[in-house]
Amino acid sequence: MSDTPIGGGLPKIAYAARTVAKIGVGQSAKALTARNTCKACGLGMGGQKGGMTNEAGEFPSVCNKSIQAQSTDIQPAIPLARLTAPLATLRALDGHDLDHLGRLDTPLYRAAGATAFVRLGWEEALTHAAHRMTEATPPRSFFYSSGRSSNEAGFLLQLLARAWGTNNINNCSYYCHQATSVGLGSTIGTGTATVELGDLDKCDFLLLLGANPASNHPRFIHKLAACRARGGQVVVVNPAKEPGLVKFALPKSARSLLKGGDAIASDWLQPRIGGDIALLKALAKALIEQGATDPAFIAAHTNGYDAFALDLAALDWPVLEAASGCIRADITRVAALHANARNAVFAWGMGLTHHLHGSANVEMVANLALLRGMVGRPGAGLLPLRGHSNVQGIGTIGVKPVLAADVMQALEKHVGVKLPSTPGMDTMAAMHAAHDGRIGAAVIMGGNLYEATPNHEFARQAMERIGFKLFLTTTINRGHIVDDGETLILPVTARDEEWQPTTQESMFNYVRLSDGGIERHGNVRPESHILADLASRLMPAGPIDFQAFKAHRKLRETIAATIPGMAALADIDVAKREFHVTNRLLHHPNFQTADGRATFALCPLPSPSGEGRLAQRAGVGPGPEVGQGAIPLTLATIRSEGQFNSIIYERTDSYRGHAPRNALLMHPTDIAAHGLTPGSTVTLASPHGRLPGLVIHPFDVHPGNVLAYYPEANALTATTTDPRSKTPAFKSVPVWIEQ
Numbered sequence: 001m002s003d004t005p006i007g008g009g010l011p012k013i014a015y016a017a018r019t020v021a022k023i024g025v026g027q028s029a030k031a032l033t034a035r036n037t038c039k040a041c042g043l044g045m046g047g048q049k050g051g052m053t054n055e056a057g058e059f060p061s062v063c064n065k066s067i068q069a070q071s072t073d074i075q076p077a078i079p080l081a082r083l084t085a086p087l088a089t090l091r092a093l094d095g096h097d098l099d100h101l102g103r104l105d106t107p108l109y110r111a112a113g114a115t116a117f118v119r120l121g122w123e124e125a126l127t128h129a130a131h132r133m134t135e136a137t138p139p140r141s142f143f144y145s146s147g148r149s150s151n152e153a154g155f156l157l158q159l160l161a162r163a164w165g166t167n168n169i170n171n172c173s174y175y176c177h178q179a180t181s182v183g184l185g186s187t188i189g190t191g192t193a194t195v196e197l198g199d200l201d202k203c204d205f206l207l208l209l210g211a212n213p214a215s216n217h218p219r220f221i222h223k224l225a226a227c228r229a230r231g232g233q234v235v236v237v238n239p240a241k242e243p244g245l246v247k248f249a250l251p252k253s254a255r256s257l258l259k260g261g262d263a264i265a266s267d268w269l270q271p272r273i274g275g276d277i278a279l280l281k282a283l284a285k286a287l288i289e290q291g292a293t294d295p296a297f298i299a300a301h302t303n304g305y306d307a308f309a310l311d312l313a314a315l316d317w318p319v320l321e322a323a324s325g326c327i328r329a330d331i332t333r334v335a336a337l338h339a340n341a342r343n344a345v346f347a348w349g350m351g352l353t354h355h356l357h358g359s360a361n362v363e364m365v366a367n368l369a370l371l372r373g374m375v376g377r378p379g380a381g382l383l384p385l386r387g388h389s390n391v392q393g394i395g396t397i398g399v400k401p402v403l404a405a406d407v408m409q410a411l412e413k414h415v416g417v418k419l420p421s422t423p424g425m426d427t428m429a430a431m432h433a434a435h436d437g438r439i440g441a442a443v444i445m446g447g448n449l450y451e452a453t454p455n456h457e458f459a460r461q462a463m464e465r466i467g468f469k470l471f472l473t474t475t476i477n478r479g480h481i482v483d484d485g486e487t488l489i490l491p492v493t494a495r496d497e498e499w500q501p502t503t504q505e506s507m508f509n510y511v512r513l514s515d516g517g518i519e520r521h522g523n524v525r526p527e528s529h530i531l532a533d534l535a536s537r538l539m540p541a542g543p544i545d546f547q548a549f550k551a552h553r554k555l556r557e558t559i560a561a562t563i564p565g566m567a568a569l570a571d572i573d574v575a576k577r578e579f580h581v582t583n584r585l586l587h588h589p590n591f592q593t594a595d596g597r598a599t600f601a602l603c604p605l606p607s608p609s610g611e612g613r614l615a616q617r618a619g620v621g622p623g624p625e626v627g628q629g630a631i632p633l634t635l636a637t638i639r640s641e642g643q644f645n646s647i648i649y650e651r652t653d654s655y656r657g658h659a660p661r662n663a664l665l666m667h668p669t670d671i672a673a674h675g676l677t678p679g680s681t682v683t684l685a686s687p688h689g690r691l692p693g694l695v696i697h698p699f700d701v702h703p704g705n706v707l708a709y710y711p712e713a714n715a716l717t718a719t720t721t722d723p724r725s726k727t728p729a730f731k732s733v734p735v736w737i738e739q
Helices: 010-023 025-033 064-073 087-091 095-099 122-136 151-164 178-187 197-201 220-229 254-258 276-289 295-301 305-313 317-324 328-339 358-371 391-396 405-415 427-435 456-464 527-538 546-550 552-562 668-673
Strands: 108-110 141-145 169-171 205-209 233-237 247-249 267-269 344-348 381-384 441-445 468-473 486-491 502-505 510-514 633-638 663-666 681-686 689-698 705-709 733-738
Touching: 010 025, 010 064, 025 064, 122 441, 122 468, 122 486, 122 527, 141 151, 141 427, 151 169, 151 391, 151 405, 151 441, 151 502, 151 527, 151 546, 151 552, 169 391, 169 427, 178 358, 178 381, 197 220, 205 220, 205 328, 220 233, 233 328, 247 254, 267 328, 276 305, 276 317, 276 328, 276 358, 295 358, 317 328, 344 358, 358 381, 391 502, 405 552, 427 456, 468 527, 527 546, 546 552, 663 668, 668 689
Parallel strands: 141 169, 141 441, 205 233, 205 344, 233 267, 344 381, 441 468, 468 486, 633 705, 663 689
Antiparallel strands: 108 486, 502 510, 633 733, 663 705, 681 689, 681 733
């Protein structure tokens, strides 16, 4: 076997075996084979087809992320003595230690300024929460959900908030793929994937942009390898050459394991960070110059092509090369691969959305697909790689600050209540309001809002200035303990522990039914029950019977009656028929726009300063000048193979040479230019903070660009956002090394 690092393989099989042994073979088998949706990424598996089975019936459809997610849920309860110890002892633990403390199984309360938590009973906790929220008032509150919660709990959360009097309802997608929703909405009229899982078995060209599925969506790698095996092309666009995308040993393929792995990428483009629009424009320009567009499709199904083509014609190749960081020969070679494809799929991750021009990045991907009619046909289309297992569903059922007018009207008619019309705050706006002292109460369902928010010091101050915080969670994380504000934490059931069936939606718009039913802890409650009890206390004389919404079937019936495309949800627990949300898949060019046609978007090149070092400076505090007496660099925050979102399972990254959490991944020429050597310890600075103790780790990344691990590197990020999607620029941060 080659000594070149590869993804997957025997080390991952051994790791999975060790994890299963640690949590118990019996418990692991029960969790992984039960009819419940996978708790990890948005690719989706499980549900009524059985654990470790996807919608195509493929088995075993499982990966390390699935097993890791189970490992934190299948933990014993955290001893009460640990929970009520001095707060300083909990704060001394890092994210990895906190995630592995165990499960929370009792309500915890800490008054503002108190140095430890105390245990509360459920009735006392819920009564206090309602009292403090009433004091705060609806306009001075916000409600947040992660993507791990169910459709049922998410719908009830937003209904509670709106019935109480606020549209300040947001979710984690504003920190990840909201730019996708905006960019696709403006071009093809729908904000989600246009393909289903089966389309990946028909494509012969897949362009993967700004994503590392080897670490974050491991089962997607099987689809990439299968594309290569049938003679297709997989082109990766990423500033970093990720080993797991070069070669991957498929754990369920003996042949792949024996031969030392399968080649994944057939070609690669490494643009500079922030060079995506220029690169996508260059690819489009090359297609037009090669005569490889589909004029009939463009004429019949799109608007705006002439202006788009003129915009490209006005751009000289040297400008596009300089702006993208890629040379013309490489770009035209990849364009030719696309031109020769019969069916092309375009997939992307947060490497495209985490920019001040993230929405425009996505629009340019749609433009590229439209040029050759690769949207609105089987085997081809657009695929945003969603991070969490139900982040898409949470948005579908209304956990967002603005609902479409028809949805709001349907909801008001169904529940018989006039709901507020004032637009609500997105996630970053809510955190700014908190930082300004304008939030009296927040209900935070799942996730780790503190560590997910850019700029750690800003986030800590914002959390501390919220008058009262109510967390619904399975485990303790740093967001629960980082500040000195008043905090109430309520323990909830994991997905497979729910008392009634729940539903989740995958990145393919596929809705699954999870049975729940596993019992592990006796003092945890479903999120839906907690929210119903809280709503009943907040609005005891209100017209909505929130206690009735403890029945998940009633919640699903209400969703089916009010949310477009979800009619089949009403009887899913009886019929056991899982389904695709209607009017999402595009196997015909019938776009969800006013005239049924897609639109080519005009996307100007960002300024030569990339994300705009001046714009970044508009974040937290003035900060020093970028590169003052130093060599300017651009940082992208990344995730390791051993983490999922902000949850840290392993302290080293097995796919990047076992880089530690405090690694600064840097091109060898940049290391030499700074007079450093591998293993040198440095401080990385930005206009917004400093991150000391980073260890230099050589890596194949575009020169001038560096990588550091999220969430630790959020010490350096800014709170400025894409003005259209309100998504922060986590992956384009001006930085320099202090020496």
